Amino acid sequence: MKILVATGQTQGKRTNDYNWCVEGELVFIEPACARGERDPDTQCGCGRAFSGLNSHRGTTTARVAELRGFTEAEYTEALRSSLAEQGYQAGLAPEMAESLLDLVSLWPAGTVVERRLDEIRPRDVFARSRPPD
Template identity: 65%
Template structure:
């Protein structure tokens, strides 16, 4: 199953990059505060341009598509449910969140690095096409 995980690859390529997640942990796309909604690059917290780590509950501006053999849809939903509950979000959102994240990850091959600007996910590095 292809999923999005935190990565430090391409960090520093864009001003304002940050990576406080654990390398390789599953990520999700959280809600955006009013400040970042107005300007994801000028907001105080960076939530409009970051992915959130399911275990660390920290943020990163880069995520990588990774294939996790043996990892099931039920595993993914449970990982999201547990993280949402720990963070005070409604755990009932887990299945729809999992479906949306899986839909995103299915478009790119493993190794592709993506970034986020509000509701737009863009490729930084397409797998197999490294920048020099």
């Protein structure tokens, strides 16, 4: 199964990159705060972040990873558990898992992606389509 994991790969390509997650930990896409929703490049950074399920920290880069033997039910439970620990609505985990699995199905394993609010793309696409920071 392909899923998103935290990665330090390509960190520094943007001047406002950060990676406070554990390398390889599962990540999800947490909603941005009001400030981050207006501009993903704010100091807060939540509008450009992926959030670690275990560390509860953020990173601006995630990698599509192939986890053999990991099931959708296990993935959903990992999301549910993390959401509950963080005070979010854990009942959203099945829908979130389905959405994230659909998203990563677009790219081959090893693809590094970044986020700009609701848009998640391979990092090299942004580099070609947007001016550098």
